[in-house]
Amino acid sequence: MNPLPLTEPVLLVLLSLAEQPRHGYSILKDVEHVSAGRVRLSTGTLYGALRRLLDEAWIERAEEDERPRDRRAYRLTSRGRRNLQIEVQRLKHLTKLAALRIARKEA
Amino acid sequence: MTLLYRFLLYLYPPSHRREYAEEMIAVFRDAQADVRRGGFRERISFRTRETVGLLTGGLQEHLRIFSGRSPMNSFTRCDMRPEFRFPKSTVLLMSVIFGGVIVAMREASAVQAKYGSASDSMWHTFPGFAGWTFAFALVTVAIVWVILFALGRTGVHRLANIQPGLKQK
Numbered sequence: 201m202n203p204l205p206l207t208e209p210v211l212l213v214l215l216s217l218a219e220q221p222r223h224g225y226s227i228l229k230d231v232e233h234v235s236a237g238r239v240r241l242s243t244g245t246l247y248g249a250l251r252r253l254l255d256e257a258w259i260e261r262a263e264e265d266e267r268p269r270d271r272r273a274y275r276l277t278s279r280g281r282r283n284l285q286i287e288v289q290r291l292k293h294l295t296k297l298a299a300l301r302i303a304r305k306e307a
Numbered sequence: 308m309t310l311l312y313r314f315l316l317y318l319y320p321p322s323h324r325r326e327y328a329e330e331m332i333a334v335f336r337d338a339q340a341d342v343r344r345g346g347f348r349e350r351i352s353f354r355t356r357e358t359v360g361l362l363t364g365g366l367q368e369h370l371r372i373f374s375g376r377s378p379m380n381s382f383t384r385c386d387m388r389p390e391f392r393f394p395k396s397t398v399l400l401m402s403v404i405f406g407g408v409i410v411a412m413r414e415a416s417a418v419q420a421k422y423g424s425a426s427d428s429m430w431h432t433f434p435g436f437a438g439w440t441f442a443f444a445l446v447t448v449a450i451v452w453v454i455l456f457a458l459g460r461t462g463v464h465r466l467a468n469i470q471p472g473l474k475q476k
Contacts, residue, residue, distance in 0.1 A: 224334035242360025243331045243338070248367055251327065272330060 206287050209241055210249050214258070214276065214284045221262040221275035224250075250274060258283060308339065308354060311414060315358065315407050318365030318400070320372055347422055351415065358411040362404055369400055401448060409437050 206214070209231075216222060216230040224246060232240055241249075253259040258280030262273040276284070312335050316328050335357065342353040 224330055225337040228334065228338060240356060242356045242364075243335050244357070244360030244362075244364030246334070247327045247331050248364045251323065251368075271333065 204283065204287050205290060207249075208239065209245055210253070211284075211287060212239055212241075213246070213249050213253065214280060214287075217259060217274060217276045218281065218284060221273040223271050223273045227274070253280065308414075309336065311410065312357065312361070314410075315361040315365070318361060318404060318407060320368050322372075323368050351418065354411075354415065354418075358407070362407060366400070366404060369397075373397075401444070405441060405444060409441075412437075 212231040212234060213227055215234060216227045222230065224243070227250075228241055228243075228246060250259065254261075254274075256279075257277055259274045260277050262275045309332070312332065316324055316331065319328075338353070338357075342350050345353075
């Protein structure tokens with residue numbers, strides 16, 4: 201199964217976890233920050249995405265810290281990081297192609 | 308709002324609730340505390356976003372369990388399997404979800420009545436509209452359920468499982 205391309209919420213959650221492990225609220229705030237306030241995830245959307253990513257082993261729970269159960273942190277697995285890189289490459293290719301076509305049209 | 312949030316969490320399957328409910332409530336409380344510092348519009352936007360998020364999230368989790376699949380982009384794939392059965396619990400789930408929407412909208416109406424002028428509000432007509440919509444939805448669901456029940460009794464839906472060339476005794 202090829203799960204790419206990713207939906208925007210999933211991509212932003214992965215980008216948020218690419219830097220460091222985060223718990224739910226931290227992911228919400230980081231997604232809002234990264235998207236310059238454009239994307240505000242609801243907790244339902246966030247935990248739907250986290251559940252799917254856990255099922256696919258793209259992320260895992262960061263068990264080593266002693267946080268309470270309601271403050272559990274998540275981090276990217278090597279599989280998740282690899283798939284994120286593939287998705288970013290795909291987007292890079294797309295934007296490059298788009299820029300070329302727009303420039304050609306303007307010329 | 309936290310009470311409504313806890314209520315709407317019951318739309319999720321029990322397994323999801325056991326695993327994530329505590330976390331979701333904690334994150335919701337943090338986000339709510341943030342929003343309290345904002346304006347009226349921000350608070351309404353937050354409440355609407357959370358309500359819609361829980362309604363769609365709950366429905367998606369149930370659909371995932373019924374279909375037995377966990378695709379990354381479940382929004383774009385919706386192929387039916389031959390052994391598909393219409394689950395009776397879906398009728399109950401749809402009714403509960405619709406009830407949740409009405410409760411959420413009534414709460415929004417109460418907030419609007421409290422903080423803003425409601426003279427030109429569309430909410431006056433909402434109960435009648437909601438009643439008719441709910442009745443229409445129930446009738447539609449009942450008709451669909453009866454059709455699927457009848458198909459189940461006749462065994463027509465199992466035709467897809469018959470192998471070509473297989474001789475019946």
